[in-house]
Amino acid sequence: MELLTAIRERRSVRKYKSKPVPEEILMEILDAARLAPSWNNTQVWRFIVVKDQGTKAKLSETLRPTNPAKAAYLDAPIVICAAAQRGLSGFYKGEAATNRGDWFMFDTALAMEHLALAAWQFGLGTVHVGLFDGTKAEEILKVPEGYSIVSMTPLGYFDTPPDAKPRKPLQEILYLNTYGESYIK
Numbered sequence: 001m002e003l004l005t006a007i008r009e010r011r012s013v014r015k016y017k018s019k020p021v022p023e024e025i026l027m028e029i030l031d032a033a034r035l036a037p038s039w040n041n042t043q044v045w046r047f048i049v050v051k052d053q054g055t056k057a058k059l060s061e062t063l064r065p066t067n068p069a070k071a072a073y074l075d076a077p078i079v080i081c082a083a084a085q086r087g088l089s090g091f092y093k094g095e096a097a098t099n100r101g102d103w104f105m106f107d108t109a110l111a112m113e114h115l116a117l118a119a120w121q122f123g124l125g126t127v128h129v130g131l132f133d134g135t136k137a138e139e140i141l142k143v144p145e146g147y148s149i150v151s152m153t154p155l156g157y158f159d160t161p162p163d164a165k166p167r168k169p170l171q172e173i174l175y176l177n178t179y180g181e182s183y184i185k
């Protein structure tokens with residue numbers, strides 16, 4: 001599958017089949033995450049592959065009942081959790097190099113989207129999940145001090161891809177030279 005096709009066709013998947021994911025495919029997908037760019041190549045991300053049903057159930061409990069991804073943690077055979085070390089990405093000699101603070105969220109998001117697109121190319125679904133109790137998730141996953149869980153995604157096969165969610169047209173989000181100057185008239 002072409003990269004652009006994967007970008008166009010990827011959807012957040014929240015209903016999974018229990019069918020196992022072959023180990024070699026899982027490793028290919030994780031390798032795509034590993035290859036993502038990062039601030040000064042700091043690679044602050046770490047990935048925890050959760051296959052244990054009890055741990056997946058505990059992680060599901062860190063999502064609010066209204067979170068539409070909650071049940072997916074139980075159904076999908078795998079949940080991939082992205083942890084990141086704080087205080088390195090976006091820092092120079094221990095000081096924040098920009099007025100944007102720590103860039104760990106940005107770097108880890110790039111890696112997780114690499115992962116999501118690679119998964120899609122193998123016919124596997126993901127959904128980036130950000131709305132969860134991070135402190136509880138870090139406890140469950142035994143994440144060391146200085147690291148934060150950034151996001152977690154179920155990974156697995158699905159029946160039919162969900163409908164596409166609408167996106168704003170380029171005309172609405174694209175400017176020429178300075179903010180507010182329409183690019184597409």
Ligand SMILES: Cc1cc2nc3c(=O)[nH]c(=O)nc-3n(C[C@H](O)[C@H](O)[C@H](O)COP(=O)(O)O)c2cc1C
Pocket residue numbers: 010011012013014067068069127128129130131132164165
């Ligand atoms: C940073 C981030 C956090 C998200 N958190 C959640 C979440 O907690 N639960 C959920 O069901 N979806 C979550 N999503 C998925 C979005 O709802 C989804 O990407 C968006 O509605 C567009 O749909 P699509 O991915 O199918 O194109 C999150 C996405 C991002 C990028």
